[in-house]
Amino acid sequence: MGRTARMRGYSVWSLLREGVGGHRGWRPAWRDAAPKAAYDAVIIGGGGHGLATAYYLAKEHGMTNVAVLEKGWLGGGNAARNTTIVRSNYLNDESAAIYDHAMRLWRGLGRELNFNIMMSHRGVLNLAHDDGEMRQLKRRVEANRLNGVDAEWLDAHEVKEFCPPIHIGRDVRYPVLGATLQRSGGVNRHDAVVWGYARAACALGVDIVQHCEVTGIDVRGGVVQGVRTTRGDIKTSKVASVVAGHTSVIADMVGLRLPIESHPLQALVSEPVKPIMPCVVMSNAVHAYCSQSDKGELVIGAGIDPHISYTQRGGFHIIEDEIAALLELFPIFSRMKLMRHWAGTVDVCPDASPIISKTPVKGFYVNGGWGTGGWKATPGSGHVFADLVANDEPNAIAEPYALTRFATGKLVAEHGAAAVAH
Amino acid sequence: MLLVPCPNCGERDQSEFHYGGEAHRTRPTAPETLSDDEWADYVFMRTNTKGVFAERWCHTAGCRKWFNALRDTGSDAFLAVYRMGEEPPRLGGEEKEEAPADEAFA
Numbered sequence A: 001m002g003r004t005a006r007m008r009g010y011s012v013w014s015l016l017r018e019g020v021g022g023h024r025g026w027r028p029a030w031r032d033a034a035p036k037a038a039y040d041a042v043i044i045g046g047g048g049h050g051l052a053t054a055y056y057l058a059k060e061h062g063m064t065n066v067a068v069l070e071k072g073w074l075g076g077g078n079a080a081r082n083t084t085i086v087r088s089n090y091l092n093d094e095s096a097a098i099y100d101h102a103m104r105l106w107r108g109l110g111r112e113l114n115f116n117i118m119m120s121h122r123g124v125l126n127l128a129h130d131d132g133e134m135r136q137l138k139r140r141v142e143a144n145r146l147n148g149v150d151a152e153w154l155d156a157h158e159v160k161e162f163c164p165p166i167h168i169g170r171d172v173r174y175p176v177l178g179a180t181l182q183r184s185g186g187v188n189r190h191d192a193v194v195w196g197y198a199r200a201a202c203a204l205g206v207d208i209v210q211h212c213e214v215t216g217i218d219v220r221g222g223v224v225q226g227v228r229t230t231r232g233d234i235k236t237s238k239v240a241s242v243v244a245g246h247t248s249v250i251a252d253m254v255g256l257r258l259p260i261e262s263h264p265l266q267a268l269v270s271e272p273v274k275p276i277m278p279c280v281v282m283s284n285a286v287h288a289y290c291s292q293s294d295k296g297e298l299v300i301g302a303g304i305d306p307h308i309s310y311t312q313r314g315g316f317h318i319i320e321d322e323i324a325a326l327l328e329l330f331p332i333f334s335r336m337k338l339m340r341h342w343a344g345t346v347d348v349c350p351d352a353s354p355i356i357s358k359t360p361v362k363g364f365y366v367n368g369g370w371g372t373g374g375w376k377a378t379p380g381s382g383h384v385f386a387d388l389v390a391n392d393e394p395n396a397i398a399e400p401y402a403l404t405r406f407a408t409g410k411l412v413a414e415h416g417a418a419a420v421a422h
Numbered sequence B: 001m002l003l004v005p006c007p008n009c010g011e012r013d014q015s016e017f018h019y020g021g022e023a024h025r026t027r028p029t030a031p032e033t034l035s036d037d038e039w040a041d042y043v044f045m046r047t048n049t050k051g052v053f054a055e056r057w058c059h060t061a062g063c064r065k066w067f068n069a070l071r072d073t074g075s076d077a078f079l080a081v082y083r084m085g086e087e088p089p090r091l092g093g094e095e096k097e098e099a100p101a102d103e104a105f106a
Ligand SMILES: Cc1cc2nc3c(=O)[nH]c(=O)nc-3n(C[C@H](O)[C@H](O)[C@H](O)COP(=O)(O)OP(=O)(O)OC[C@H]3O[C@@H](n4cnc5c(N)ncnc54)[C@H](O)[C@@H]3O)c2cc1C
Pocket: A044, A045, A046, A047, A048, A049, A050, A069, A070, A071, A072, A073, A074, A075, A076, A077, A078, A079, A080, A081, A082, A083, A084, A085, A086, A212, A213, A214, A215, A242, A243, A244, A245, A246, A250, A265, A266, A267, A301, A342, A343, A344, A345, A346, A370, A371, A372, A373, A374, A375, A376, A377, A422
């Protein structure tokens, strides 16, 4: 078999054929490659963003002699731990550009990758609980529309119509006064996105190497020479770091300081129940968000733990606050049991916007700082980062996310403006 | 939830504390001479160490005093606490520099 294994398409017919044949003909979706001695580019991190970067490098820029190095297993980082809320209703023009670029790619992604990513555009509500927040969110609706992002304002009764289980009474500390609605927002299946990108990238010739931790980066005269890994040294002139919570650790290997802090972010799911939550609901003021998975579990999340940690573990008091907040919005859920709870390590930037950037080290590129809200950007992030890695220059969408913005002061300030940064 | 060792009150629940982030970041003494890059470094850049990390805590719901701590951000173990204004203590030989891989919990 050649390097570029022909991808066997999935279809109704393949399902039927395998169903009749006892499912003995399925082949692995991607090659679990061993690392070669040299590549044209090495991508560190096999999460959603890293695999998307590899796929677009191969597909759009013809760079197929590329490896994705993942220290654990594919998509075991934040990709596996996130609550998969997808939306693009950000305030600033720069943000609308990248998140809506991602939204446009999400729409056709299942078909493009020939993998059912279970993309469900079920609508995302961002609640307002006081007059100030209401004004601010209405302003955001207008800003979104000017940028071609679909956005509507709903009053409390329209919110109740769109999301029947919600409580809109005035008898709580933070009553629901209204909400923004992005109908194209929703959720998808995290594993499927990771596997879909991996399978498509592999079919184009990309090596996906698991259990291969990058432990050092060789730089000579300010130019990248290669990486050191737990599975040997690899020569390359382009290293693209896409490691989410570990972005500072990788940057430190080339002596680069970043404005990033790594925090635990927790999530939890309830026991499965029949369909009750028709959409995604997010609230900044009480700080909770919730959707229902196709298995029936309520998927619940909140804010970060305040301290820096790489443990993928958070405190119970955060969960307590989060559940208290959720129950103000949905008293109907008060007797549900919670099933599982976990945390990821998120890379938080001071302006709540990512870094997609060249660095003072030639051939070393950083994509990180997505913090608590990078899942929704996965296709867009990979797409513009591949462009940067291939051409050594950012395109118009990536350009505002250069590391130099912290010296020039041209921040993309989405804190607060974004209405819960997930 | 962390048990934070307050030097005045002993080990107390994390929810009693306010986290103050990275320790020993001192305000530039001659701000008018700083370049934009130096300002960016002071205002925005962070060490964000995986391993032994010097940080500040305030026991907001207790003695209300600020203090410094050394904590391993790879295991969350507190290794030492010391006063504001003091240099971090040198740790004994057996403390690990590098944190265990986080897959252990995954
Ligand atoms: C609980 C939780 C909920 C979230 N909810 C949402 C949400 O609803 N919507 C949203 O948009 N975003 C959300 N996010 C954020 C989102 O998950 C991340 O921004 C995004 O997944 C990060 O990109 P990634 O998928 O590439 O990261 P990851 O999956 O973390 O990929 C990075 C990979 O790099 C690997 N790596 C690290 N160091 C090395 C090394 N030295 N060598 C080799 N490999 C290395 C890691 O093992 C990891 O697999 C959430 C995050 C968490 C934790």
